[in-house]
Amino acid sequence: MVSASHSSESPLKSVDTAVADLRHGRPVVLTAENFPPQVILAAETADLDGLERLSVLTEPGAGLSLILPAGRAAALNLSVQQAGLVSLALPKDVTLSAIQSWIDPTETASTLPPAPKSPVLVLGAGSPAAAGVAAAKLAGLLPAILLGRLRETVLEDQTHLACVSRDQVLGYKQLAAQNLRKVGAAQLPLAEAENTRVVAFRPHGGGTEHLALIIGNPRLDLPVLTRIHSQCLTGDLLGSLRCDCGDQLRGAISAIAAAGGGVLLYLAQEGRGIGLVNKLRAYQLQERDIDTVDANLQLGFDEDERDYTAAAVILRDLGVGRIRLLTNNPHKVEALRQVGLEVTERVQHRFPANPHNQGYLDTKAKRAGHIL
Numbered sequence: 001m002v003s004a005s006h007s008s009e010s011p012l013k014s015v016d017t018a019v020a021d022l023r024h025g026r027p028v029v030l031t032a033e034n035f036p037p038q039v040i041l042a043a044e045t046a047d048l049d050g051l052e053r054l055s056v057l058t059e060p061g062a063g064l065s066l067i068l069p070a071g072r073a074a075a076l077n078l079s080v081q082q083a084g085l086v087s088l089a090l091p092k093d094v095t096l097s098a099i100q101s102w103i104d105p106t107e108t109a110s111t112l113p114p115a116p117k118s119p120v121l122v123l124g125a126g127s128p129a130a131a132g133v134a135a136a137k138l139a140g141l142l143p144a145i146l147l148g149r150l151r152e153t154v155l156e157d158q159t160h161l162a163c164v165s166r167d168q169v170l171g172y173k174q175l176a177a178q179n180l181r182k183v184g185a186a187q188l189p190l191a192e193a194e195n196t197r198v199v200a201f202r203p204h205g206g207g208t209e210h211l212a213l214i215i216g217n218p219r220l221d222l223p224v225l226t227r228i229h230s231q232c233l234t235g236d237l238l239g240s241l242r243c244d245c246g247d248q249l250r251g252a253i254s255a256i257a258a259a260g261g262g263v264l265l266y267l268a269q270e271g272r273g274i275g276l277v278n279k280l281r282a283y284q285l286q287e288r289d290i291d292t293v294d295a296n297l298q299l300g301f302d303e304d305e306r307d308y309t310a311a312a313v314i315l316r317d318l319g320v321g322r323i324r325l326l327t328n329n330p331h332k333v334e335a336l337r338q339v340g341l342e343v344t345e346r347v348q349h350r351f352p353a354n355p356h357n358q359g360y361l362d363t364k365a366k367r368a369g370h371i372l
Contacts, residue, residue, distance in 0.1 A: 011168045018164040019139045025050045032128040032166035037150040040132040043103045044141045058148030064090045067129045068144040069300035076115040087121040103144040105298045131166035140275035143300040176203040177309035193257035208268045216261030223344040225262035226323040227252035230269040241356035273305030291363040312339040328370045
């Protein structure tokens with residue numbers, strides 16, 4: 001039986017290691033109570049060597065499955081009656097190019113090779129496969145994996161595998177947020193607010209950093225004017241006109257400074273949590289007149305993949321108990337309340353549209369409930 005090389009690590013490190021291996025095209029062992037051990041490979045980063053190793057690790061006769069979102073399965077002209085994930089049994093002669101075409105939502109229907117028609121199984125949210133897809137999302141990859149049942153005996157040279165459990169993957173975001181620690185702080189004079197201090201937070205043991213900007217001199221005995229801003233490299237740094245993120249970031253800093261003080265959290269949740277590369281893929285779909293909501297869904301993600309537990313943990317660490325939230329999104333207010341934050345007021349935070357983002361803003365208003 002395989003002896004996983006990372007079984008004694010902390011849950012966060014186990015997931016980080018597994019995610020890194022998936023990004024590098026290496027198989028990972030996935031365990032779950034009441035399920036036999038599985039071995040998974042990220043479909044996006046799979047290569048011929050990875051497929052060969054996956055076959056060696058898989059129980060003979062069990063075969064491999066391609067796990068992908070139901071929305072993508074529908075694009076392959078497969079009949080799927082339920083939302084969620086589906087499992088496609090792959091033929092033994094399947095090619096790598098076919099697999100990567102089936103998972104790529106930017107491929108047009110006319111260029112796709114025929115997909116396997118049977119069997120198509122709908123998988124529950126608690127299945128090991130669901131955790132495998134969640135791990136691919138954590139890696140910033142397309143949400144699709146190759147999966148097989150781990151064979152009971154494995155050659156010695158195949159024993160050094162990352163091993164992670166279903167519960168570790170599904171609980172990763174919450175646990176990482178709960179383990180956030182201050183790791184650095186400094187004065188950071190900004191063009192819109194010279195009296196600003198930046199504080200960096202990172203999960204204990206590693207992981208993604210988030211930033212808190214303490215602007216001016218906020219009074220912690222009163223509700224603190226706060227902006228919770230999700231990272232947008234294209235809008236914040238490059239000045240993209242496709243969204244209003246850059247305007248919202250700079251406008252929030254100015255508004256907080258003018259009010260005498262407050263906090264801006266800069267969370268590493270690019271593209272509503274799908275990552276930079278997948279956001280660019282969503283842009284490619286939008287160029288085909290698919291709106292921002294449907295683009296995320298066709299990529300296989302939820303409409304919004306963000307989690308605000310980190311925001312609650314950071315604000316409490318800063319001594320902020322109540323907030324006045326700069327946002328146009330009532331759903332964000334509710335999401336923050338669900339993680340224990342007291343939001344006393346939603347403060348309107350809108351900016352003029354331009355010819356490039358008018359459709360984007362219309363979609364946010366009509367389909368995502370933003371008050372614009």
